[in-house]
Amino acid sequence: MMAETLITPNSHADESSDPPAPPSIESLFSRKVDFHPAKKPFSGFSNGGGGFRLETLNPTTISAPRRLGASGQGSGQSGLAGKKPDGSEFLDVGLDPELSFGITFRRIGAGLENLGNTCFLNSVIQCLTYTEPLAAYLQSGKHQNSCRTAGFCALCAIQKHVSRALQLTGRSLAPKDLVSNLRCISRNFRNARQEDAHEYMVNLLESMHKCCLPAGIPSESPSAYEKSLVHKIFGGRLRSQVKCMQCSFCSNKFDPFLDLSLEINKAESLHKALMHFTAKEYLDGGERQYQCQRCKQKVKALKQLSIHKAPYVLAIHLKRFGTYQPGQKIDKKVLFGPTLDLKPFVTAPYDGDLKYTLYGVLVHAGWSTHSGHYYCFVRTSSGMWYSLDDHQGQEGIWREIYREMEGEKNGGATCIMMSPN
Numbered sequence: 001m002m003a004e005t006l007i008t009p010n011s012h013a014d015e016s017s018d019p020p021a022p023p024s025i026e027s028l029f030s031r032k033v034d035f036h037p038a039k040k041p042f043s044g045f046s047n048g049g050g051g052f053r054l055e056t057l058n059p060t061t062i063s064a065p066r067r068l069g070a071s072g073q074g075s076g077q078s079g080l081a082g083k084k085p086d087g088s089e090f091l092d093v094g095l096d097p098e099l100s101f102g103i104t105f106r107r108i109g110a111g112l113e114n115l116g117n118t119c120f121l122n123s124v125i126q127c128l129t130y131t132e133p134l135a136a137y138l139q140s141g142k143h144q145n146s147c148r149t150a151g152f153c154a155l156c157a158i159q160k161h162v163s164r165a166l167q168l169t170g171r172s173l174a175p176k177d178l179v180s181n182l183r184c185i186s187r188n189f190r191n192a193r194q195e196d197a198h199e200y201m202v203n204l205l206e207s208m209h210k211c212c213l214p215a216g217i218p219s220e221s222p223s224a225y226e227k228s229l230v231h232k233i234f235g236g237r238l239r240s241q242v243k244c245m246q247c248s249f250c251s252n253k254f255d256p257f258l259d260l261s262l263e264i265n266k267a268e269s270l271h272k273a274l275m276h277f278t279a280k281e282y283l284d285g286g287e288r289q290y291q292c293q294r295c296k297q298k299v300k301a302l303k304q305l306s307i308h309k310a311p312y313v314l315a316i317h318l319k320r321f322g323t324y325q326p327g328q329k330i331d332k333k334v335l336f337g338p339t340l341d342l343k344p345f346v347t348a349p350y351d352g353d354l355k356y357t358l359y360g361v362l363v364h365a366g367w368s369t370h371s372g373h374y375y376c377f378v379r380t381s382s383g384m385w386y387s388l389d390d391h392q393g394q395e396g397i398w399r400e401i402y403r404e405m406e407g408e409k410n411g412g413a414t415c416i417m418m419s420p421n
């Protein structure tokens with residue numbers, strides 16, 4: 001059994017009090033949010049011994065929260081907060097006080113047994129297990145101790161799984177609880193059938209989101225996105241802007257996201273896919289005619305998506321399935337680097353650093369959604385990469401696995417996970 005250190009952090013929120021009334025959407029977007037930088041540097045790269053180590057990064061209550069400048073100093077996990085010059089819009093990437101734990105993955109944990117076409121589930125669970133802020137939060141026991149979910153709780157199930165998986169280095173375990181409750185997470189999934197890993201990940205995150213909310217908060221409300229641990233880690237916000245070509249009136253719509261789903265049929269790289277995703281689209285009449293709120297008539301318009309709030313952990317889905325024909329795969333190489341700068345794709349000009357580093361990649365080998373095989377690659381805290389293929393876990397050589405992730409052989413990445421460190 002591994003040695004592990006668990007330091008309980010100070011409580012930041014009074015969980016027993018009644019939830020406040022949900023704020024209006026306008027107030028949420030214009031509100032100033034302070035992030036608390038971790039007081040201790042994230043010293044996760046030392047110490048041999050155990051499979052992982054957990055520590056609190058905010059050992060004492062912060063009495064005077066410091067707003068982070070654009071350079072994001074003060075934390076091993078780069079927390080950033082920024083504001084447009086006119087103060088009306090807000091962009092941030094930060095480590096929420098509730099997530100002020102650090103975890104070090106010194107070694108890779110358990111492999112996962114395939115319980116009958118469950119490689120899609122195994123790969124998703126493995127990617128989530130090595131998502132540092134999520135694993136650290138789960139290992140802190142904070143959710144488990146306050147869980148009020150009746151029946152199956154996805155967050156508790158993942159917590160139990162992660163805890164076991166991280167302690168069973170060199171062995172394998174059967175994720176029976178998650179497999180037997182598959183339909184609590186994805187209602188249209190069938191046991192023993194190969195399913196879409198990305199769909200499972202989205203449904204699982206959604207389910208975890210619902211399980212971590214205080215009672216009485218609707219899961220699709222601004223207040224829920226603000227309070228949810230899942231949104232604090234993976235959540236960002238997209239802005240969809242339509243500009244009238246006649247009067248220049250701009251209509252903005254904001255939508256929360258947990259991952260970005262990108263078309264890849266015309267993109268050879270992740271950067272290109274993001275450029276297409278945020279490109280201006282001309283609405284020039286016909287079915288795509290736009291009714292301007294100010295002109296009160298159908299007009300020509302320009303539509304553009306941009307990332308209005310960057311997530312802390314960035315999950316990107318490359319749409320390899322079902323774009324042309326349902327179930328059929330786009331089997332091509334999509335290039336991406338070990339790091340990504342999100343800056344060109346955000347709403348506002350931004351001085352800070354929006355650099356993300358790759359830590360998990362989910363790969364699909366084969367020709368369609370319901371066939372083929374899923375496996376994944378994850379990075380430990382010391383920068384070692386492992387291939388996790390059901391019960392097998394193997395250390396990989398970066399150059400080689402990188403080619404495999406991009407699709408040199410076997411079919412390439414479907415989900416790409418990146419974090420600030």
Ligand SMILES: [Zn+2]
Pocket residue numbers: 143144147148149153154155156157211
């Ligand atoms: Zn729970």
Ligand SMILES: [Zn+2]
Pocket residue numbers: 244245246247248249292293294295296299
């Ligand atoms: Zn107009």
